[in-house]
Amino acid sequence: MNNSPIQRLVELLSRLPGVGDRTALRHVFSILEDDPAYAAALAVSLGELHEKVRRCVRCGNYDAQDECHICRDPNRDARLLCLVARVPDLMAVERAGSFRGRYHVVHGLLAPLEGMGPEKLPLAGLIQRIQEDAVQEVVVATPLSVEGEATALYVAQGLRSTGVRVSRIASGVPHGGELEFTDQVTLGRAFEGRRALE
Amino acid sequence: MNNSPIQRLVELLSRLPGVGDRTALRHVFSILEDDPAYAAALAVSLGELHEKVRRCVRCGNYDAQDECHICRDPNRDARLLCLVARVPDLMAVERAGSFRGRYHVVHGLLAPLEGMGPEKLPLAGLIQRIQEDAVQEVVVATPLSVEGEATALYVAQGLRSTGVRVSRIASGVPHGGELEFTDQVTLGRAFEGRRALE
Numbered sequence: 001m002n003n004s005p006i007q008r009l010v011e012l013l014s015r016l017p018g019v020g021d022r023t024a025l026r027h028v029f030s031i032l033e034d035d036p037a038y039a040a041a042l043a044v045s046l047g048e049l050h051e052k053v054r055r056c057v058r059c060g061n062y063d064a065q066d067e068c069h070i071c072r073d074p075n076r077d078a079r080l081l082c083l084v085a086r087v088p089d090l091m092a093v094e095r096a097g098s099f100r101g102r103y104h105v106v107h108g109l110l111a112p113l114e115g116m117g118p119e120k121l122p123l124a125g126l127i128q129r130i131q132e133d134a135v136q137e138v139v140v141a142t143p144l145s146v147e148g149e150a151t152a153l154y155v156a157q158g159l160r161s162t163g164v165r166v167s168r169i170a171s172g173v174p175h176g177g178e179l180e181f182t183d184q185v186t187l188g189r190a191f192e193g194r195r196a197l198e
Numbered sequence: 199m200n201n202s203p204i205q206r207l208v209e210l211l212s213r214l215p216g217v218g219d220r221t222a223l224r225h226v227f228s229i230l231e232d233d234p235a236y237a238a239a240l241a242v243s244l245g246e247l248h249e250k251v252r253r254c255v256r257c258g259n260y261d262a263q264d265e266c267h268i269c270r271d272p273n274r275d276a277r278l279l280c281l282v283a284r285v286p287d288l289m290a291v292e293r294a295g296s297f298r299g300r301y302h303v304v305h306g307l308l309a310p311l312e313g314m315g316p317e318k319l320p321l322a323g324l325i326q327r328i329q330e331d332a333v334q335e336v337v338v339a340t341p342l343s344v345e346g347e348a349t350a351l352y353v354a355q356g357l358r359s360t361g362v363r364v365s366r367i368a369s370g371v372p373h374g375g376e377l378e379f380t381d382q383v384t385l386g387r388a389f390e391g392r393r394a395l396e
């Protein structure tokens with residue numbers, strides 16, 4: 001191909017997660033064959049994204065306003081916080097539909113080898129929030145990975161001085177999961193976390 | 199989600215082939231977490247795409263110039279044309295590397311039920327090209343689908359008056375293909391198209 005504008009867009013698109021050169025090229029051809037108004041709308045929408053979408057000043061969720069719709073909702077319990085690593089995790093918890101508190105998004109996980117040390121995950125804002133809103137419990141819903149567990153421990157330690165209750169989401173065999181196909185670590189956790197059948 | 203700029207971009211991105219709402223949302227978050235300069239570069243690149251990339255005035259290929267790099271290449275045989283439905287097909291033939299003629303992209307296939315009647319695939323430009331360049335053969339490399347075959351027949355009929363030789367790419371068992379797993383139509387075509395072993 002001698003078409004530098006196509007190559008340039010392919011390079012940019014292939015930076016998106018799960019998009020390789022071939023998928024990016026398919027996208028470019030699809031955009032070329034589509035109405036030019038579509039490419040224009042996409043360009044405008046992308047150009048405005050960072051300007052129009054901001055992090056909620058209270059919880060770090062993305063929203064078009066300074067305070068996100070969850071923090072503005074008076075029906076959500078301000079004394080119960082769910083700490084998540086990223087906004088997609090917040091959305092997954094929202095989809096599950098059982099959590100009625102508010103969130104705190106730390107936008108990352110501890111990963112010292114990748115340059116994510118504790119200084120990149122400051123807890124000062126969270127501690128202030130715990131005090132201002134008289135928060136009673138922080139449910140740490142970081143992933144059940146090495147980084148997620150390390151972050152959970154770091155958060156628990158960092159919040160110790162506030163006296164708030166810090167809990168961790170349960171780990172175990174997922175809904176519908178077959179024991180035969182469950183990995184050892186998960187099974188081990190499922191046994192550790194067993195609960196009395198009443 | 200109450201974030202209309204995010205929703206808007208998700209809707210636009212999910213118009214791309216193979217991109218659903220969830221993938222689009224992953225892309226949006228990836229763009230939000232990335233450097234704002236990335237979104238800006240993507241916006242500029244998309245905004246310029248239709249303006250900077252045009253269809254070659256001779257063959258219909260995409261290029262940054264009025265005449266594409268293949269039509270400009272004096273080493274390509276102007277008397278041998280390969281007719282393809284879309285530019286990605288042209289690129290596939292180029293990757294195969296054995297075709298040294300030039301192309302003609304018709305940008306579509308006959309599909310009367312979807313509104314693609316013969317009037318959407320005008321052959322006048324091709325006929326003019328055949329006469330001007332003294333083309334000797336047109337290899338029809340439309341897909342081996344119903345629409346591709348119908349288009350091939352339509353092209354052969356439409357070019358009859360020019361006296362040019364019209365050929366069709368071979369259909370048969372693909373390279374490495376097992377007969378056991380080859381469908382009946384393909385096997386039938388492979389037998390029809392059998393060639394003498396010298």
